Each structure stands twice: as structure tokens, then as C-alpha cells.
Amino acid sequence: MTQRLFTPVLIAASLILMIGFALRAAFGLFQIPIAEEFGWLRAEFSMAIAIQNLAWGVGQPLFGAIAEKFGDRKAIVLGVVCYAVGLFFTAYATTPEQMQWLEVLVGFGIAGLGFGVILAIVGRAASPENRSMAMGIATAAGSAGQIVGPLMVAQLLDFMSWQDVFVTLSILVFSALLFLPFLRAGAPASKAELEEAMSTVIWRAMKDPSYSMIFIGFFSCGFQLGFVTAHFPAFITEACAAIAPDSLAASLGIDSTATLGAAAIAIIGAANIAGTIAAGALGKRYSKKYLLSSIYAARVVISAWFILTPMTVTTVVIFSLVMGSLWLATVPLTSGLVAHIYGLRYMGTLYGIVFFSHQLGSFMGVWLGGSLYDQFGGYDIVWWVGIGVGVLSAVVHLPIREAPWQPKAMTA
Numbered sequence: 001m002t003q004r005l006f007t008p009v010l011i012a013a014s015l016i017l018m019i020g021f022a023l024r025a026a027f028g029l030f031q032i033p034i035a036e037e038f039g040w041l042r043a044e045f046s047m048a049i050a051i052q053n054l055a056w057g058v059g060q061p062l063f064g065a066i067a068e069k070f071g072d073r074k075a076i077v078l079g080v081v082c083y084a085v086g087l088f089f090t091a092y093a094t095t096p097e098q099m100q101w102l103e104v105l106v107g108f109g110i111a112g113l114g115f116g117v118i119l120a121i122v123g124r125a126a127s128p129e130n131r132s133m134a135m136g137i138a139t140a141a142g143s144a145g146q147i148v149g150p151l152m153v154a155q156l157l158d159f160m161s162w163q164d165v166f167v168t169l170s171i172l173v174f175s176a177l178l179f180l181p182f183l184r185a186g187a188p189a190s191k192a193e194l195e196e197a198m199s200t201v202i203w204r205a206m207k208d209p210s211y212s213m214i215f216i217g218f219f220s221c222g223f224q225l226g227f228v229t230a231h232f233p234a235f236i237t238e239a240c241a242a243i244a245p246d247s248l249a250a251s252l253g254i255d256s257t258a259t260l261g262a263a264a265i266a267i268i269g270a271a272n273i274a275g276t277i278a279a280g281a282l283g284k285r286y287s288k289k290y291l292l293s294s295i296y297a298a299r300v301v302i303s304a305w306f307i308l309t310p311m312t313v314t315t316v317v318i319f320s321l322v323m324g325s326l327w328l329a330t331v332p333l334t335s336g337l338v339a340h341i342y343g344l345r346y347m348g349t350l351y352g353i354v355f356f357s358h359q360l361g362s363f364m365g366v367w368l369g370g371s372l373y374d375q376f377g378g379y380d381i382v383w384w385v386g387i388g389v390g391v392l393s394a395v396v397h398l399p400i401r402e403a404p405w406q407p408k409a410m411t412a
Helices: 008-025 027-038 041-070 072-090 097-112 114-124 132-161 164-181 199-205 207-239 247-251 257-285 288-308 315-324 330-342 347-376 378-394
Strands: none
Touching: 008 027, 008 072, 008 097, 008 114, 008 132, 008 164, 008 199, 027 041, 027 132, 027 164, 041 072, 041 097, 041 114, 041 199, 041 207, 072 097, 072 114, 072 164, 097 114, 114 330, 114 347, 132 164, 132 257, 132 330, 132 378, 164 247, 199 207, 199 347, 207 288, 207 330, 207 347, 207 378, 257 288, 257 315, 257 330, 288 315, 288 330, 288 378, 330 347, 347 378
């Protein structure tokens, strides 16, 4: 009998991811209001976002372990509380240091509602034939949140102070709790997997070269995404001193470089939805490691083409469409690869550790982009660093042993 793809678990998990990512994606909109009120340098608020990314990475394996030790729902509730408290007190921060420390709480909150916890639930609830596709759909829901969140916050900022918007978001995050009753996953793993201790499985994974290669490979994904998210609009604004009034710009409603930067991020987000679902579907039929290698190679090609080609509206749109289709396509494949090789029992923790590499890369992409820009007056060096780490990721996935472990059941 064919198992259903769209289940209450998948729908509820997708909505939780959408809420978590919608609020996080809107942080860039606060940069100008906060700078205007306090006179902060752009680097100070950027550092807060970079710290948020790093805290998210540190928190992901911790929340994965909490979910597997004490239950998924408790981990999500703790994540909601951290998220809400961090957002609420951010409204009252008056120094860069206060805001940067509060972003640690926000980062932990994102981890509690993030991929490590939620995709583990989706993976356990889905049938083997639907697992890759279900993870792709859940990841796409997070991408949809990245489109909805900034639009919602932009509307709120039109008639609220930025402080009131943060308080409002701290209340909205509690809506994720409405979906907890639907998170009724099936059996978490086989009997043999259940008999193995978490420390045993994690230690064996740490000694496995394949796990190390997955960890290393995910770094460039975070680096590229962090850099583009934080710096691409500014890069476009500075590189395109003027936009020729062509038909493409007119059809997209683009009349300034600032509008082009916003449109580029929106195009990336829209293409990302299709890309993650397609990656989930392909992961059901083809080798995940080769798909991942191909995605990183494609990112290298489109990035090199973009940086070597004179920038126009057309090149920006092409880059945004292609990069967007590859944006989070790595997530269902990487999480699916971890589940396939190491089993479902401790998938949340094992994927969370791998995801730390992603967030370390994200931190480096955001921070290095600003630092090298200040030193050299441009972003070219950072683009080439991103291309270099992309090549590394494309190569490092190829030797991975894509075969399930056979857990050794504990003997009496």
C-alpha cells in the first residue's frame, strides 16, 4: 500500500519551520532604523546577526540531543521560549553589546525550531520512499517563510517603531506551539538502533571519514548563503551605479539599484522553494552524495560567471534564479544522507553537529564579507573565497561511503 506524502506531521512541521525562518529572515530590515536611532556602525548590527548564526549552529546539536533524550515537543517549547525572550529583550537593547548577547538567545531559539529538530521528526514520520521528498517539502516551507517574514515586518515598520515590532514578533513566535499536537511521529528507529547509546553512535560517526567529509562539505553552503544574504544587495547597489531602462527592469518594477537588490533576494527565495522540492524528489531516485557534489559545482560555475561578467539587470536576475534554485537544495540531501548512513534514532543530533559547520561558514561569510570590504573597498576577494570553498565541497563529497550502517545490537 502506498504511503501518503502529505501527513499531519509534515504539514505541522512545515508550518513550524515557516514561522521560525520568517522571523529570522526579517532581521536585515532593522539595520537602518536601529542605526538611525543610535548612530551605530553597520558592522555592529552585522556582528549581531553573525553571532545569531553562530549560536544557531552551536544550539542545533544541543536541541537535537534534547529532542532525542527528552522528546521533540519539549525541545520545540524550549526553542520557542528562547526565541521569544531574545526577541522581546532585543526591543530594549541600547548598546551593540547588549544586542549581540541577546542574539545568542535568538540563535538558540531558531535552533529549537530549526532543521535539526524538525527534519528529524519529518524523517521518522515519513515512509522510506517518501522521506527525501518530505524533507524537501519541509525545507521549502522554511524558504517560504523567508519570503513572507520580510514582507510582514516591512509592513509593521511602516506604522510601528522597531522596538514594538520586536515585541510583536516575540508574541507571534508562540504560534508555533499550536502545531505541537500534530507532531506524532512513528517509531523512531529499528530495535537495534534503539539499543545503542547516543554517545556510542556519535563517537562512531566522529571516527567515520564519511561523516567528517559531510561536515567539511556543509561549510561552504553556509559561507555562500551567509555572504550573499548579508552583502549581495549592497554589492549590487555599489556595482551598478546606474541601471539602463531596459524591458526586463521595467517588467520587474525595478527603477533603482536598491530595488534591484531587494528583487534579487526575493527571486532567490522564490527559486529556492522549487529547488528544495526538486532536490528532495531527486534524492529519492539518485545518489545523494553525487547530487550534493553537482549542486556545489553548479554554485561554483554560476558564481564565477557572475563575478567575471559585467553586471546588468539580466545577469543579476540569472544569477539569482540559478543560485536560488541551489540555495537550500543541500539541506534535504545532507539531512537525508545522514539519516541514510547513520539511521534515524540520533539523526537530530548527528545532523545538528553537521549543521554547526554550516553555521560556522555562515558566520565567516557574514563577518569576512564586511571585514575584507573595509580593508579593500570591495567584495571581489570574498566572492573568490566562496568559489574556492565551493570547489572543496564539490570534491569532498565524492569519496563518501553512501551505505547504511548496520548497528550492533547490545548483548545481555
